[in-house]
């Protein structure tokens with residue numbers, strides 16, 4: 001199974017569209033697999049030769065277009081038509097079931113469980129990097145919490161990367177206008193998976209390019225032996241209009257594929273301008289990727305402010321940087337997805353997944369990415385327990401492991417459950433923070449949108465009534481989506497998400513309790529709806 005993107009599969013989709021439509025071939029980046037970077041982490045490996053990076057180079061700024069659901073089917077009866085417009089036609093749920101959804105919604109808005117769980121994951125356990133002791137502690141903690149609610153808990157093994165951050169420093173040591181005897185600090189952070197520099201650091205001239213195109217226009221050997229900085233800007237205006245995921249998707253390709261492209265042209269290290277909209281000189285980490293065909297070179301993200309400074313100085317003359325990164329890649333570690341089943345009353349073998357990813361990057365405490373997704377998913381089981389609700393099908397909570405470093409948990413799940421895909425009736429993942437939800441992304445048959453009509457009505461009370469067709473919904477449930485399982489995610493306000501995401505500022509205080517509870521309401525109502533409908537969701 002190929003890994004998909006985090007946190008925004010929408011961004012991945014946009015990139016993939018570009019790749020298909022542009023197909024620009026630069027020719028210098030001879031890589032055996034194309035490496036397409038999607039977002040928080042994901043690299044898609046496909047045998048698409050050298051085209052991938054180059055193709056990505058071109059279509060920056062292709063907006064993701066969401067298709068609202070298909071229009072209601074025509075009907076001659078005015079009442080039917082009114083019903084079509086307001087409730088999506090014949091409901092898959094009885095009035096009693098809709099009342100249960102309202103109870104779940106209202107309970108989620110008041111209940112502090114999700115907030116308390118998120119606070120514990122963020123403040124007490126802290127960052128949960130794959131393979132780390134904290135990730136292990138989080139597995140044990142969440143499993144115990146789910147057991148306490150009476151869910152059937154299983155820990156399912158997954159081998160995960162174990163990368164450990166080390167020292168990360170840089171300073172400009174020579175530049176035009178330098179005061180003799182001084183250096184200038186550059187704020188940066190190693191990219192996940194990066195190899196180390198020599199312990200004493202490496203010193204080299206800096207070459208700055210804004211994008212792939214500028215790199216391909218350089219003379220041969222222009223980058224050889226140098227540090228290459230990709231200065232691709234995050235589009236803050238786009239993010240401010242609600243296009244955070246698209247802005248992210250436009251920039252993140254450089255973080256993922258930058259080291260491959262840099263190594264291919266002889267760079268000794270690659271820097272990228274931080275992906276995301278963070279101010280206050282905050283660097284943004286995330287997974288990067290290497291390729292067998294080229295040397296592995298150290299890779300780090302500089303802050304937007306430092307990228308601007310380096311661009312300015314290099315435009316004036318030669319600039320030399322000393323870079324020290326000492327991360328380590330340890331042997332893969334054994335870890336787990338936490339699975340907690342709230343058994344179905346009629347079809348226990350049929351499951352509806354409700355999920356988030358438990359691992360996080362290490363600079364912050366993984367509150368918005370993705371402690372929030374885990375906490376609102378835990379809340380679904382908690383509310384079913386509290387309200388004594390037993391849907392027909394099993395509601396399966398999953399806390400995925402290692403989403404940030406390659407989605408090894410999701411891959412292990414697909415391998416372990418490959419014979420049970422038909423019994424997966426639906427899958428939900430929340431992995432775009434915890435800001436106000438405006439509706440539900442759904443992926444699968446267009447008929448799903450109409451089917452969700454009554455659910456939208458229940459969620460209208462919290463402003464989450466918009467049903468949006470999306471090609472993908474969540475990184476960890478992407479394998480199920482590909483297999484035709486209807487999948488879903490909350491549509492969240494993402495204007496601010498990428499200001500904190502993957503930075504030291506991803507901390508508990510960034511979560512508004514009201515918005516978190518709204519997300520929990522969306523998850524609970526949707527999970528119940530999919531798990532209890534008389535007929536399974538269209539697929």
Ligand SMILES: [Zn+2]
Nearest residue numbers: 007369370431
């Ligand atoms: Zn995430």
